[in-house]
Amino acid sequence: MTGEAANLIKMARDEGRNFMLEHEAKAVLRSYGISVTQDMFCRTPDEAVHAARRIGYPVAMKIVSPQIVHKTEFGGVRLNIANDEDVKSAFDEMFSSARKRLGDFDFRGVLVSEMVRGHEMIIGSTRDAQFGQMIMFGIGGINVEVFRDVSYRLVPIEEIDALEMISELKGKKLIEGYRGSERVDTNIVVSTLLAVSRLLCDFDEIEEMDLNPVFGNAKGVKVADARIFLTHV
């Protein structure tokens, strides 16, 4: 168990939240050695511009507020932002669009993130009344949404389970590379799944988790968005 993850979970709890903000969730993942996109939390448009330059264009921007769990619904996600001007206007627009919906709200700032290329994957967790925490893996996008092509295991999983999870998916060829498409390094997928399993075992108070999308390519795997929900106390 990492102390950092424990602290972050406690912080969310102390604020009376049963979900973690994206940058908190990503910090938890990072502390388990899970690779996440490079992000910078910014409170002002100027900070955001500074961050975007450091990360390198194009960037993604996402709103941060304890009142917003599903960011897209509030116009709180922008992708492929290419210059300083657009960073500033995106910052203002995301704020005012959420404001229009929520009135006075607890606006913390925005997260500026690197844009990653690769195959979309999804790693998640859910809890079953009889069997407890389960980990889920799927190839993202249409395969998850339409074909429900996902595979589950109870945690903890072992390497063999992670390999079986991948091999069970009908869409596995998409990440294993076909017709010259880039293949995802499955060793890294396996080690990511094992790390997520360790995290779930260490923190039984994780009710549900959604790492989606996770981008994979030949060089590695990066979690681009992360949601962690905690059990109600």
Place this chain on the structure above:
Amino acid sequence: MKDERIDAIFNPKSVALIGASNKEGKMGYVFAKNIIDGYRGKVYMVNPSEQQVFGLTCYPNVKSIPDSIDLAVIVIPAKAVPKVMEELAEKGTKAAVVITAGFSEAGPEGKKLEEEMMVAANKGKIKVVGPNCFGIYNCNIGLNASLGVGTPPRGGDISFVTQSGAYGMAIFACALDHHMKFAKIMAHGNKAGIEDYEILRYLGEDDETKVICLFLESVNKGREFFEEAKKITPKKPIVATKTGRTAGAARAAASHTAALAGSFTAYEAAFKQSGIIFARNGMDLINIAKGLDWQPLPRGPRVGIVTNSGGTGVELADLCEEAGLVVPELSAETQEKIKELIPPYASARNPVDMTPVWPKFVELYSKIIEILYECDEIDIIVPIILQRAAMMPEVCQAVADTVNKCLAWGYKKPTYVCWVSVRSALGNMDILQKNRVPCFDWPERTARAVGAIYGYVEFLKRRAISFEGR
């Protein structure tokens, strides 16, 4: 260490039947008859309104039995059960099978009765099977404490635990029809006082049980069940079917045994991860168990098909491949050996199609099966015995003899027969199955069962678990 109280269910030194009756058609009559028919331990009948039952003294109550009781079988009305359970607890009874229905499955009043019954049972540390169940068998000691008719044959090593009483017993009865032999049977109904993982652990440690079959509607304490299963599957196979896989069926399960059916996703994950073989239905469960019990485990996925009909052969080949098996073309060398036997217009490639040369069936089935045992390119042999061949007892006898001869020579290759024939030929199917050569009806069920059995082998192989000698 075996759980003593669960052992008292299956190996009691004394059995008390609470609610024994002389009146034909009554539950207490059926159980009295079933118990005394085969069981050789001490039997005590209990019923205040009878003097004797089946020639045995009938005691007015539990207290007046002049001996300790290992197992109480209870068939009295639900309302009277908590009181009797208290008396049994005072007497130091080890286990009780409560057949009576009308407990938690019947609504809030029944639920209260079930709780009262369990308070009494727990006070006396009585292990309770049921309520609302079909009963138990230990076939190897002739104990039938169930609603099922007859005493099953001894010498079996499949054990079967079922949540559904009547369906479970129907599966059991059909399995007996197929000459399968069982060790222990338990229908545990509402599972008020016994957990799935406890039974699993008991059967896992039971030397008389080689194959464990489960018919599940729900699992209580899923984690413990999963952990227990993981320990058992490296040593012996567990085959399970789980009903209530869809939302609609799950509702039906909840009202049926008051069990909370979990989402199937979790069961599926738990089964795959612990190596439990998933059976799609009762028939699938029987077929897989039969294949596991009677034949060695296949070393690989390569199926050699021997048929007297090209059409069935091709259909079976398709289904085998779809089930994760392989139907390879035989080597030139092996084909040569086969070609010497079959007509020039027949095929030796695999499926080996001997064509309908029925006067030569006895010779061809025997010799081709033997060739497939001897060659290194096939792991599993599936003779299709179709119609005309199935109607010839001498063909069935020849196949059975050849398989058993080759197994006796030490070949670790299973043979499963794909049986396609009419009802009047069933007597010939008996010839095969009495000789422990499993027959599966039609290509679809055959491919399904063989695929599931090989799935278990793959599970063992991937985890580098040795199955030498099995």
